[in-house]
Amino acid sequence: MKISVSKNKLQYAVSRAERMTGKNLSLPILSTILLLASDDVLKVRSTNLDIGIEFEVPVKMKKEGIIAVPGNLLNNLLSYINEDDIVLEEEKGNLSVKTRKNNSLIKGFPYEDFPTLPVVSAEKTSPFPVQTLLNGLKSVWYSASTSDIKPEISSVFISLNPEYSTFVATDSFRLSEKKIQSQGNKEDLSILVPLRNVAEIIRVFEDKNGDVMIRSDKNQISFHYDGVYLTSRLIDGVFPDYKQIIPKTSTTDAVVLKQDLVNALKVSHLFADKFNQVVLTIDPSAKQFTIASKNADIGEHSVSLDAALSGEPVTLRFNQRYLADCLQSVASDSVSLQCNGEARPVVVRNVGDRSFTALVMPLNT
Amino acid sequence: MPEQEHNISDTKQLWDAALADIERAVSRANFTTWFKNTSIVKEADGVVYLGVPNGFVKEWLQNKYHKFILKSLRMISENIRGIDYIVISKTEQQKPGFAESAPQLYGELPLKDLYINKDDNLNPRYTFDTFVVGPFNELAYTATQAIMKSVGSVYNPLFVYGGTGLGKTHLLQATGNKIKEMYGDKKVFYITSEKFYLDLITSVQANKINVFKEKYRKYDVFIMDDIQFLSGKQGTQDELFHLFNTLYDNNKQIIFSSDKHYNFIGNLEERLKSRFGAGMIVDISDPDFESRVAILKTKSRHINFSPSDEIIEYIASNIKGSIRELEGLLNALVCQAQLKNRDLALLEVKTLLKNNEKPRKTLSVEDIVHVVSEFYNIEKSTIYEKTRKKEIVKPRQIIMYILREDLSISFPTIGQRLGGRDHTTVIHSCDKIKNDLKKDTVLVDELERIRSLFAQQQ
Incomplete structure (x- = not known):
């Protein structure tokens, strides 16, 4: 193999691929990145057997070839090089990386052991707007469970139908749902994408526009975008029937400015105890909406906000982070909170539409 | 060619032997990465179906090790001609005995673990663990056990009938779940006759009757609940008849349930009746006193409620018939006990029972x-x-x-x-x-x- 390639384009691909190499696995080849040069294209491939990716980087080719090199070494090396032209050349199973000033040799691995990426068997592919996908994932993914005990909730549930694209995540203490009107999806699809892979999908497609081609079967999903092929394992399970727990009525309603609430939560976080506990008091008859927190070692704080209130008075205790997390997905300037008394979840929505819904369970008193 | 089924221990031995051979030939790291968590799901007609943990492993075994695995298997058993790879979810094995985090600080969203699997409509909650066998349903139970041992070849079709709330659905769903668990690759499908009927109507309206026909013919085990609702639905009966013939001719297992013997279902076509009659017909009658006691005990254990024997016997002797009614009463008791925050006395149970009685009919x-x-x-x-x-x-x-x-x-x-x-x-x-x-x-x-x-x- 002998190619010359733009450093920025190579680094773009390698830095993203490096994240998907297998860490602490018994099989060393998985910690490598496979470089495959043919037809004026360099394929940069990596996988940890849970998610896999292949980038195509345009290169000037002198000789075809394949080589596997340690991902983090190559990535680190590239981040220190600040010249634009790089020449990659295979020398007896090792990779020489040359620029005008730098000259390095990286020990290669036997590339025959590098696994192929699974191909999704479904014959149907469908285009899907990348930004809708990212918007949906980013609106909910923080709610997913980070523990591996229940794989079906340590993932984001994606359901596509001709009317809506719905994204849902929950860790059973809070839940977020984002509904986006479809612009002519043709497919019907319900899948569970593992949380860890959601993070990578977001990272890879963040700077993209247009449509990504999605193909999925029961166990595997793949995303195909100009020069990028990403494939992820899916969770074979059933997402809890969450719709039935979204309260249909409420006993206390409040509408506050989102930024006010975000700031109030940030301040009260300074004084919160180790459980991040904040106390929300709503008293419509006294026109009161206060957030208070207290820590025996630090001190205490309370702040009241201007709010439009109705219903019964209520006092609820929350994990500050759970409330603050979901506010980042509220699109409107004001946010609506609907409570149903203690021990029932509070519903957080945009004012005026139902495209985003978050449920947060209060702390037990 | 007759289907050559091996039982579980046979295939396990075969795979263990093959693995021993493979282990010698590949590096330790390769072996643990690619061959750990693999198993033979089944073997039929010389094809070994290999269960693998994910798509990556499937891809790699297929591309890299296929010939090698085949060779190893053939050295042990000569009549193996092919290998097929199936991804098996490992959610089952992945449930460790994690102690629930001791004092629950957060209230939990009341997400129920009540999942109905969309592929087969089965509710995993129905298992044989919670199924109480007594003289009243022994025959039906035995029949399902026999079916599980050799799916499709004995008691086909099985026709279970009995009054409402006696556990027909539980038995049917548990059978489906168990078959799924035992065989893995057998496609089980559960449907109520009502759903079947509605599906037919929608398909006819959408001009997709062929899709409808195809859809149901691919299953290995077809379970239809509450077929008494087909009474008078001529078109649906016709469809069921054809479906039945197709499945039956291909040795697929068929199980029906109804609330009465098929002879007493009005407006049911003769040809369907005769098909039902060809298999095994079993009834589930009302549970006897001892069974009712057993049922109450199982159910209360299941919901972490422990009423005294005296109370259980009192309920069992006073509520006869439907198991569902027993369950309902038990739930009412739990509710009362939680409300009062103590165990209930027999007298309170008696008043509760009175309140729960059905209102007398006032017909002139x-x-x-x-x-x-x-x-x-x-x-x-x-x-x-x-x-x-x-x-x-x-x-x-x-x-x-x-x-x-x-x-x-x-x-x-x-x-x-x-x-x-x-x-x-x-x-x-x-x-x-x-x-x-x-x-x-x-x-x-x-x-x-x-x-x-x-x-x-x-």
Whole structure:
């Protein structure tokens, strides 16, 4: 193999691929990145057997070839090089990386052991707007469970139908749902994408526009975008029937400015105890909406906000982070909170539409 | 070619032997990465179906190690001709004995673990672990166990019938779940006749009848619940008939349930009845006292509730019939106990039981005359007249029978209220209907429908 390639384009691909190499696995080849040069294209491939990716980087080719090199070494090396032209050349199973000033040799691995990426068997592919996908994932993914005990909730549930694209995540203490009107999806699809892979999908497609081609079967999903092929394992399970727990009525309603609430939560976080506990008091008859927190070692704080209130008075205790997390997905300037008394979840929505819904369970008193 | 099924231990031995061979030839790291968590799901017609943990492993085994695995397997068993790879989810094995985080600080969203699998409509909650076997359902239970051992070849079709709330659905779903668990690759499908009917209608409307036909023919185990609702639905019966033939000819297992024997389902085509009759017909009757006690104990253990033996026996001796009713009462007890925050005394249970009793029927003689005469399309007044026309006599006798059987009115009173007839006439009428019911299925059906009309009136 002998190619010359733009450093920025190579680094773009390698830095993203490096994240998907297998860490602490018994099989060393998985910690490598496979470089495959043919037809004026360099394929940069990596996988940890849970998610896999292949980038195509345009290169000037002198000789075809394949080589596997340690991902983090190559990535680190590239981040220190600040010249634009790089020449990659295979020398007896090792990779020489040359620029005008730098000259390095990286020990290669036997590339025959590098696994192929699974191909999704479904014959149907469908285009899907990348930004809708990212918007949906980013609106909910923080709610997913980070523990591996229940794989079906340590993932984001994606359901596509001709009317809506719905994204849902929950860790059973809070839940977020984002509904986006479809612009002519043709497919019907319900899948569970593992949380860890959601993070990578977001990272890879963040700077993209247009449509990504999605193909999925029961166990595997793949995303195909100009020069990028990403494939992820899916969770074979059933997402809890969450719709039935979204309260249909409420006993206390409040509408506050989102930024006010975000700031109030940030301040009260300074004084919160180790459980991040904040106390929300709503008293419509006294026109009161206060957030208070207290820590025996630090001190205490309370702040009241201007709010439009109705219903019964209520006092609820929350994990500050759970409330603050979901506010980042509220699109409107004001946010609506609907409570149903203690021990029932509070519903957080945009004012005026139902495209985003978050449920947060209060702390037990 | 006959299907050559190996039992679980056979295939395990085969795979273990092959693995031993493979382990010698590949590096330790490769072996643990690619061959850990693999197993033979089944072997049929010389093809070994290999279960792998994910798509990546499947891809790699297929591309890199296929020939090698095949060679290793063939060295042990010569008649293996191919390998197919199937991804098996490991969620089952992945549930470690994690202690629930001790003091629960956060309230949890009430997400229920009640999942219905969309692929097969089965609810995993129904298992044999919670199924109580007693003399009342022993036969049905044994039949399902036999089916599990050799799916599709014995007791095909199985027809289970019995009154409402006796555990038919539980038995059917548990069978489906168990078969899924035992065989992995067998496609099980559960559907109620109602859903089947609705699906047919939508398919016809959308001009997709072919899709409908294809959809149901791919299953290895087809379970249809509550087929009594097919009564009178000619088109659906036709579809079921064809589906039945296709599945049956391909040795697929078929299981039906109904709330009555198929002979007593009105408006059911003869050819369907004869198909049902070809297999095994079992009934589930009301549970006896001992079974009711056992059921109550199992259920209460399941919901972490421990009433005293005295209470359980009291409930068991006072509520007869439906298991669902027992379950409902038990839930009411739990609710009360939680509310009062202590165990309930027998006396409280007794009052609760009284409140939970069904309201007595308040039907008057006139109501019954009205409904029956309307059902047979005759003038109400003719019932009271002294005519002996055949079309009048039969409804009149049915009225007498119902008054006697359902409302327990004395023979003389019945006679008096129906136009001053002698009590011997009434006795004769009731006996006649009783005898007719034993042989005349049309009459059984009519009586059933009349009674359901009463139920609607209340």
